[in-house]
Amino acid sequence: GAGVSQSPRYKVTKRGQDVALRCDPISGHVSLYWYRQALGQGPEFLTYFNYEAQQDKSGLPNDRFSAERPEGSISTLTIQRTEQRDSAMYRCASSFGPYNSPLHFGNGTRLTVT
Amino acid sequence: GQQLNQSPQSMFIQEGEDVSMNCTSSSIFNTWLWYKQDPGEGPVLLIALYKAGELTSNGRLTAQFGITRKDSFLNISASIPSDVGIYFCAGPETSGSRLTFGEGTQLTVNP
Numbered sequence: 096g097a098g099v100s101q102s103p104r105y106k107v108t109k110r111g112q113d114v115a116l117r118c119d120p121i122s123g124h125v126s127l128y129w130y131r132q133a134l135g136q137g138p139e140f141l142t143y144f145n146y147e148a149q150q151d152k153s154g155l156p157n158d159r160f161s162a163e164r165p166e167g168s169i170s171t172l173t174i175q176r177t178e179q180r181d182s183a184m185y186r187c188a189s190s191f192g193p194y195n196s197p198l199h200f201g202n203g204t205r206l207t208v209t
Numbered sequence: 210g211q212q213l214n215q216s217p218q219s220m221f222i223q224e225g226e227d228v229s230m231n232c233t234s235s236s237i238f239n240t241w242l243w244y245k246q247d248p249g250e251g252p253v254l255l256i257a258l259y260k261a262g263e264l265t266s267n268g269r270l271t272a273q274f275g276i277t278r279k280d281s282f283l284n285i286s287a288s289i290p291s292d293v294g295i296y297f298c299a300g301p302e303t304s305g306s307r308l309t310f311g312e313g314t315q316l317t318v319n320p
Contacts, residue, residue, distance in 0.1 A: 099251070128307075137213075137297050137310030138252065151307055186251055197242075198308060200251025 097121075099201035101187050107207045108177055116172045116204045120189030127170050128188040128198060129162055138186055138200075144170060145193050177208045211236045213298055213311035221317045228285040230314040232298030241274050241281040242299040242308070252297055252310075256283070288318050 100119040108114050120127050126145050130138035140154040146167040155161070159177075164170040174181055186203040190196035215232050222228055232241070240259055244252035256267050258274035258281060265272055271284045285292055295313040302309055 135313075137299075137312050138308075140307045140309070143307060154307070188251070197254040197257065198252075200253070202249070202251055 099187055099189050099199055101185075101201040101204050103204055104202065105205045105207075107209060110178060110208055111176055113173065113175045114177055114206065116174075116185050116187075116206070118170045118172070118187030118189075118201060120168065120170070120187070121199055124189035124191055124199075126190045126193045126196065127164055128190075129170070129172050130186045130188065130200075132184045132186055132203070134184075141172070141185075150193075174206075177206075179208050182206055182208045211238075211300070211302055211309050213300065213309055215296075215298055215311035215314050217314060218312070219315040219317070221319065222288055224288060224290060224318055224320050226288055228288055228292075228316060229282060230284075230296060230316075231280060231282045232311050233280045234300070235279070237278040238281075238300035239278065240301055241272070243270075243272050243281070243283050244297045244299060244310075246295045246297065246313070248294070255296075285316075288316075290318050290320050292316060293318050 102117045128143040129141040132138045142152040142162050144164040147164050159175045162172045184203045188198040188200045190198050242257050243255045246252040256272040261278050262276050263274040269286045273282045295315050297313045298311040299308045
């Protein structure tokens with residue numbers, strides 16, 4: 096597609112449920128990033144991939160968070176046993192290459208845990 | 210990780226005024242990026258700076274990479290209502306390509 100596509104746009108879930116957030120990057124982009132953005136703050140790095148390889152997952156808050164990109168294109172960010180503090184905007188971005196290539200962000204998934 | 214401090218946190222200006230905002234770090238950055246985020250959308254790259262002392266323009270926007278590599282400035286001339294949004298500075302962590310973002314400057318332009 097023309098841009099980075101994320102789904103769902105909004106997700107409301109009950110505490111304790113698992114959620115899966117999907118990102119479809121710009122076609123041909125090698126690198127894919129997941130960020131989390133709280134209201135009034137800048138995006139906070141979670142993890143990133145080059146092709147299908149997860150290069151850095153040091154930003155994932157704890158082991159309830161995981162991400163995969165099995166075929167080097169679409170990626171899924173999974174949060175298990177959600178907690179209220181997980182509520183945030185989750186943004187995906189992709190770039191043509193891994194270094195100094197501009198990031199193109201999607202419109203995000205707004206997650207609300209009740 | 211590295212932290213980026215942006216100031217001011219918010220600005221309220223009249224249409225036609227010039228705007229200046231900055232970003233500082235306690236660590237050296239080798240690249241400085243400025244993004245703009247419109248309501249309900251993701252950040253969009255405005256300007257990228259790759260060399261200390263570099264001054265780069267993009268229309269009414271001008272950004273500079275500080276000579277110490279620990280700061281950057283973004284100026285907007287003759288502001289218009291569509292300049293409203295949140296402006297973020299960002300830079301790659303030295304250890305890899307993860308980007309660190311500042312907390313943003315919220316700009317409001319009154320017509």
